[in-house]
Amino acid sequence: MDTNLPVTSQPRVVIVGCGFGGLRLAQQLRHDPVQVVVIDRNNYHNFQPLLYQVATGALEADSIAYPIRKIFAGQKNFFFRMADVSRVDTTANTVHTNIGDIRYDYLVLATGSLTNFFGIESIERNGMQIKSIPNALNLRSFIFQNLEKALLTEDPAARQALLNIVVVGGGPTGVEISGSLAEMRRSVLPKDYPELDFQHMQITIVEAGAELLGPMSPQSQREAYEYLKELGVHILLNTSIKRFEDCKAYYSDTEFIPTENLIWAAGVNGAAVPGIPENVVARNKRINVNRWNQVEGFTNVFAIGDVANMVTEDMPKGLPMLAPVAMQQADHLADNFRRLAKGQTPVDFKYNNKGVMAIVARNKAVVDLPKGHFSGFLGWLTWLFVHLMTLVGFRNKVVAFIDWAFSYLTADKALRLIIRPFNRRDMKDDKGKRPAEQQNATPQYNAPPPAIQTPQA
Numbered sequence: 001m002d003t004n005l006p007v008t009s010q011p012r013v014v015i016v017g018c019g020f021g022g023l024r025l026a027q028q029l030r031h032d033p034v035q036v037v038v039i040d041r042n043n044y045h046n047f048q049p050l051l052y053q054v055a056t057g058a059l060e061a062d063s064i065a066y067p068i069r070k071i072f073a074g075q076k077n078f079f080f081r082m083a084d085v086s087r088v089d090t091t092a093n094t095v096h097t098n099i100g101d102i103r104y105d106y107l108v109l110a111t112g113s114l115t116n117f118f119g120i121e122s123i124e125r126n127g128m129q130i131k132s133i134p135n136a137l138n139l140r141s142f143i144f145q146n147l148e149k150a151l152l153t154e155d156p157a158a159r160q161a162l163l164n165i166v167v168v169g170g171g172p173t174g175v176e177i178s179g180s181l182a183e184m185r186r187s188v189l190p191k192d193y194p195e196l197d198f199q200h201m202q203i204t205i206v207e208a209g210a211e212l213l214g215p216m217s218p219q220s221q222r223e224a225y226e227y228l229k230e231l232g233v234h235i236l237l238n239t240s241i242k243r244f245e246d247c248k249a250y251y252s253d254t255e256f257i258p259t260e261n262l263i264w265a266a267g268v269n270g271a272a273v274p275g276i277p278e279n280v281v282a283r284n285k286r287i288n289v290n291r292w293n294q295v296e297g298f299t300n301v302f303a304i305g306d307v308a309n310m311v312t313e314d315m316p317k318g319l320p321m322l323a324p325v326a327m328q329q330a331d332h333l334a335d336n337f338r339r340l341a342k343g344q345t346p347v348d349f350k351y352n353n354k355g356v357m358a359i360v361a362r363n364k365a366v367v368d369l370p371k372g373h374f375s376g377f378l379g380w381l382t383w384l385f386v387h388l389m390t391l392v393g394f395r396n397k398v399v400a401f402i403d404w405a406f407s408y409l410t411a412d413k414a415l416r417l418i419i420r421p422f423n424r425r426d427m428k429d430d431k432g433k434r435p436a437e438q439q440n441a442t443p444q445y446n447a448p449p450p451a452i453q454t455p456q457a
């Protein structure tokens with residue numbers, strides 16, 4: 001029991017997840033008379049907003065991750081266990097993990113979200129997601145592996161499918177990755193692969209709704225649309241991908257886009273942990289919390305960030321799944337813990353929306369502030385500055401800045417190595433498990449390279 005954690009007289013706050021919310025909460029509690037135990041399945045904090053830059057070769061994976069133990073070096077009340085939490089037992093105040101059980105006095109679930117494939121099994125099996133660093137590295141390898149295969153393929157249809165990329169989901173992630181791929185097609189790939197004709201490479205973004213960047217202002221939606229058009233991205237609105245089989249992304253029963261590369265950026269669900277009663281888990285797998293982030297029906301169990309479903313008058317569908325929400329809830333919960341310790345009533349959480357932004361390409365970004373909008377070069381600079389400042393770790397900030405400056409000056413992206421070739425049979429989901437159907441499956445939809453021809457004398 002307790003995975004060798006010291007037993008003290010201080011109450012133990014167990015935080016599951018060291019993403020934006022969990023990390024911030026553990027930092028906020030550094031001077032409080034509590035034992036802080038953070039559990040995460042990874043030993044690093046992952047800066048998800050920049051995952052697409054890793055996938056498209058703009059940043060190294062190491063620049064967007066930071067070792068958790070290093071972040072907390074010197075914090076005396078902090079303990080970390082790298083473990084996967086499989087279940088919460090709210091009666092015994094215990095979490096079950098793959099390294100043993102851990103008891104808590106207060107539990108904070110900060111487990112974030114998981115990719116939502118909306119039950120489309122063929123997409124889950126054959127598509128690429130972008131939710132973790134391994135996902136992003138797989139995607140980078142996969143795209144370049146397919147370009148290498150395209151060079152060897154004599155069948156024009158198979159070559160077209162290897163070159164084409166379909167991005168599903170017109171939210172910020174879909175827009176950002178489409179723009180970045182289109183820039184790569186324009187300025188990087190023709191130099192690396194002079195034997196391939198990139199005019200034939202189609203990058204298509206498919207969005208089920210009527211506009212891109214659904215939650216942003218109409219101005220941002222319009223500008224992002226124009227930016228992507230300028231970059232030559234095909235935009236399909238009011239369209240859904242229904243299945244993805246045999247290198248075909250079907251948008252109706254019979255119509256499809258031929259592609260090997262389908263990137264799924266169409267939605268996420270909360271990563272609710274088993275053991276939390278089903279009646280407090282919403283349909284999108286977020287856990288219902290009150291305005292103190294307390295899980296409904298419990299006094300010592302809390303949820304913050306993406307996994308927390310906090311409904312407010314102006315946001316009846318729950319607060320958005322954004323990093324600032326997670327961080328603000330962490331700050332607020334730390335304050336409320338102090339109030340509870342003093343016997344005071346906790347204070348209600350109020351989200352302070354400081355704005356949202358999305359980058360499309362070099363010099364092209366859109367920024368919505370609570371009272372205003374701007375875009376273009378200024379938007380792009382703002383996006384870079386905000387993301388640089390929020391990256392964890394001085395080294396990461398410096399390396400990211402150098403990589404971005406290099407890309408800007410040379411219109412190049414240096415990181416297109418296939419260091420760890422992607423094999424679909426090795427693919428794991430966000431929880432580190434392989435989807436059941438895939439475990440013994442062989443990839444069937446890659447056109448085999450032609451047999452090597454011996455030159456005739």
Ligand SMILES: Cc1cc2nc3c(=O)[nH]c(=O)nc-3n(C[C@H](O)[C@H](O)[C@H](O)COP(=O)(O)OP(=O)(O)OC[C@H]3O[C@@H](n4cnc5c(N)ncnc54)[C@H](O)[C@@H]3O)c2cc1C
Pocket residue numbers: 016017018019020021022039040041042044045046047048049050051052083084085086110111112113130131172173271273304305306307321322323324326357
């Ligand atoms: C590609 C992408 C781009 C994004 N872009 C933006 C953006 O531009 N701006 C913005 O504000 N937001 C953006 N977001 C959303 C933002 O990243 C999330 O809102 C934020 O990460 C939520 O923080 P969190 O602490 O709730 O969860 P997360 O940061 O997701 O952290 C959850 C942590 O919990 C751990 N964990 C989960 N389950 C378990 C378990 N059972 N056992 C052990 N550990 C577990 C995970 O390993 C992870 O470290 C983006 C997200 C993605 C995927």
